[in-house]
Amino acid sequence: MEIALLLSKEHSTLPRAEVDAVMDCEGVKYHLKMEQEGLLILDIPHKNPEDLERVIERLSYTHEVFQILLQVDENDLLTEAEKYPWDEIVSSSYAVRVKKMDKKSKLNTSKLEWDLGGIIKSRVSDQVRVNLENPSTFLRVVLKDGQAIAGNQIGKISKKHFFNLKPHKRPFFYPGSMSPKLARCMVNLTRIKKGQALLDPFCGTGGILIEAGMVGARVIGTDIDYKMVNGTKKNLEHCGISNYQVFQEDARKLELPHKVDAIVTDPPYGISASTRGEKSHDLYHQAMKSLQGLIKEDGLLCLATPHYLDLDEILAGTKFKIIEQHHIRMHKSLTRVISLLSLV
Missing domain, CATH: 3.40.50.150 (Vaccinia Virus protein VP39)
Structure with missing residues (x-):
């Protein structure tokens, strides 16, 4: 699976070095797919949720980690989202949050959250509800360099x-x-x-x-x-x-x-x-x-x-x-x- 890590921008090299060290220590093998300011995308060939949990618990200069579900041109996000089997991801409740990581995107984040939430709502059971405070599924969308990366949050580092x-x-x-x-x-x-x-x-x-x-x-x-x-x-x-x-x-x-x-x-x-x-x-x-x-x-x-x-x-x-x-x-x-x- 591919995961994305939102890194702290407090320092230019420490966040990446820390990720490398903790992955190594916890025995999690990975391939680097992308590294940009504040964003790291890794391919993990062998998924072991417990290993990733230990990694996330240790990190300090990372904000959150999510499993990538879609990675497309930002203008194609809603079209691709229409095709995605959200019922396989979303269980009892969900929330959608969009984060711009540069000034290139012209999309309105609030409107995108609303539109994407509507698409998900039409694909899941009537019993599934939006829960902005404590959702069972937190969907993160990152907009960077004209790309939209959408995923299911698997960990957040506690401030x-x-x-x-x-x-x-x-x-x-x-x-x-x-x-x-x-x-x-x-x-x-x-x-x-x-x-x-x-x-x-x-x-x-x-x-x-x-x-x-x-x-x-x-x-x-x-x-x-x-x-x-x-x-x-x-x-x-x-x-x-x-x-x-x-x-x-x-x-x-x-x-x-x-x-x-x-x-x-x-x-x-x-x-x-x-x-x-x-x-x-x-x-x-x-x-x-x-x-x-x-x-x-x-x-x-x-x-x-x-x-x-x-x-x-x-x-x-x-x-x-x-x-x-x-x-x-x-x-x-x-x-x-x-x-x-x-x-x-």
Whole structure:
């Protein structure tokens, strides 16, 4: 089957990279059919609804996913819709929503929703009703580049989760904490699987550990500041995550009884962060030398750094190599670099 993913436009490369990582992690094979701004179309040769459900549950930079039913010139949509067996798709209730993804289309979205809804109504049982609030079948139509892509929504990523877990809404808050959406994305980039161990050696308020715990990882967190350690524990408990180990330790001297499957971290930097007087470059370099011995050979490390630090210099003398990077402009004087690393 072919599926379409409506991607966030907050960033140019992270949404696609996250989809690739989660598909890979969950073992879902696919062929890329189309990639445009905000839209990804994939062909999945072997349909397994449970696999797709797990993928959708993990994503952060995707808005919704739908199975494609029709892909035609936008001016032919209603004609083709007249021929489609809607009674095989629509069950007890339905809603139709049209989304323009560029300014090229001259179609009126409200009229198109009304007309398409009327066609569907004439093809289904009299007992089937329109339900705009909570339909059993949600039909999405995307208009882009003169094309109309219509499909049955199979998943929608909840904004509520990322809103409710914003740093200032947790029991313990400290300025400079990473957004839950980016934290989830960084966790996903490491391809961590349910039941595997993930380490954040600069856990701060625990945002990364929360998102890792949400996808089923066993989480391990350390911080040099005992206040952060206690705060992380409070936040993890608040989010219902019990499978964790969090303790006070210096990341540059960290030892663990067993190697971990992935490391995700956002080390401190700048005026608002606690670096205990250590220069950021030296702190990062010493930490990376320590962390290379704590991760499994096939494990991945996802790291956030400010743009003004030279990551190649930081990694010099370690076994880590950069395999992908994404740049996020925070404001005019700071760009955050998200780097995915593997062992050589």
